[in-house]
Amino acid sequence: MRTIRVGLGDRGYDILIENGILAAIGADLKQRAIAKRYVVVADSYVAELLGGRLMASLAAAGVAAELITFPRGEASKHLGTVAELASRLAQLGLDRKDALIALGGGVTGDITGFLAAIYMRGIPFVQIPTTLLAQVDSSVGGKTGVDIPEGKNLVGTFYQPRCVYIDSSVLMSLPEAELLNGLAEVIKYGVIYDAGFFRFLAEQRQAIMARDLGVLEEVIARCCEIKGAVVAADEREADLRRILNFGHTLGHAVEAASNYAMAHGLAVGLGMVAACRLAAGKGIFPQDQAEAVCRLIADYGLSTEIPLEFSAGQIKSFLKTDKKTVGGRPFFVLPTEIGKVVITDAVSEELIDTVLSH
Template sequence: MSRSVPVGLGARAYDVVIGPGLLAEAGRRIAPLARRKRLAVVSDETVWGLHGAALTASLEGAGLAVHPVIVPPGEQTKSFEGLADVTDRLLALELDRGDIVTAFGGGVVGDLTGFAAAIYKRGIDFVQIPTTLLAQVDSSVGGKTAIDTPRGKNLVGAFHQPRLVLADLDVLSTLSDREMRAGYSEVIKYGLLGDFGFFEWLETNSAAVLAREPAALARAVARSVEMKAEIVAEDEKEQGRRALLNLGHTFGHALEAETGYGAALLHGEAVAAGQALAFRFSAAQGLCAGQDAARATAAIAGAGLPTRLDEIAGHPFDAARLVRHMAQDKKAEAGQLTFILARALGDAFVAKDVDAEAVRRFLVSEGAQMHEGEGR
């Protein structure tokens, strides 16, 4: 059985459909949205090789002409070069605003395709079919689209809401265990930032979720999407409460920048470490109890995710360099650092004007290097 979670945005409202077997239903669900019955599907080589035939059969069975646009896998595709390639190929298909672009893949494909759709002829409709746990519970919902630049992650983008999101839980069967763990970091985030009961449930059921047990997986994905949909409906453009969804991301994006956005540290792994660091920094600043920070760290670590700098193999981190990356974060204002910090488990808040020197000292206490002469 599938379940629909509405994202209430007035004229731009849409449903996130969650359940097994949704690839087979994709054609029936997407066809009413495509006026000219033409569909460009942006996917990466890995996902298309695994699931492209099933999706194509469903779409063509509903009378849709399918035009695949296949890109290389990996974060490096989410770049100016990748964006230019995808938009050029969409233009070559001579799509118009009555056509549909479908993002069929993980967060990289979803972010890249959504941004291309946002700027293609000043905006074309798109559908998200996320194929990773992380994309299903986070990046496919809410309309954030972006590419990376050498100066940081997701710094160039647009808000462009999809018309529909289809989260087929069956496709997660082909996901690696590492990718499942990386996606789980965004699941536990919802408990840590605003639902202590969900956090407690995850403490007991994390193994079942990661093992892809149907009932546990469906509950974890649905609750995550419910929370994100509620927050997005309240604050679409991240002027207030939506910033809470960035728990762990200020630390995490800095770690990703230092490791080169590659296979050494997946986005979800960086966010996991970032969440643990955010809770421990909150405790160090006297904002939350040390036992809450320890419990958050233990829950993240219990899912097989990194929680400390020295667990990211081969990458000694420099505290000052990490802080410089944080100064480029989208949430920074007038040169001041903004973090999502915690008062307790399930109670996060936006902290502006965070002292950069306090962050640097904390990172040193966590094992980051300090150059000679710093802090004197």
């Protein structure tokens, strides 16, 4: 088992990574004594796929637990879902000595974390991410929240989990589209922080796409190490943590323009390509390195061109309500070399238009 510690003092927590750990979670939670009772929150698909295995693990360890569900998909990530789930918790008599378990992908983790942060003004929660995207990114760091019509994740909190359990074996049943959805976030870490990891991703592409669990565990662990280190240094995104938004400025805008029909990771991939082109256009990122990033994204089967049905004007309208926009000016994370980035709002409207019309 690999254990990575997110160093946040008395709010720090472990990320446990192991093939088959799902069966051992009950015993581990019993030992950690985080709560007297748990409510597992999952979408309808994951509840059917993995809910029984988790509930069996909890029951075998003598851990009291209930399972509640909500409809699958980003369309459920809104305040109405949170209100409905909060009512379910109240009906079950959940109190401050109890805790939630998020079993699922990024949507489930975001909803459950937000619910935990606000139910009875805060109860503990645990993350069990079941998609690659959630395992390498959204389950770590304490960002929670939901969407509103004006934009993605505009209502939320910073609220850290008590523990994160990552079972690499669940990726074997992950649909191909969901694997691709997570790979954009994986590539992101190489571009923003670790050139050696970027090279590793290029060299191990076939093994990763073939779902070699040994290689995937290496990938997941390195991503969690980077995310954990960044979060420990800047939990609330005052400075360093903003580098994790590479690809997310335009990516979120494209995702919103699609009315969230486009998967988050695919939108982030498009955003990373756009960020590389912006950086090259500003003359701060060598053209050959920009091409190398775009090539790796394409090699992993991710699109590199924004669909024609989304106009530049439409995408730019969503930039204005993005959390990364300050005083009406969007901030971009732009690479200066593979492994290093800068955060800047010094990007001209003309350059944005040029990249969006690429």
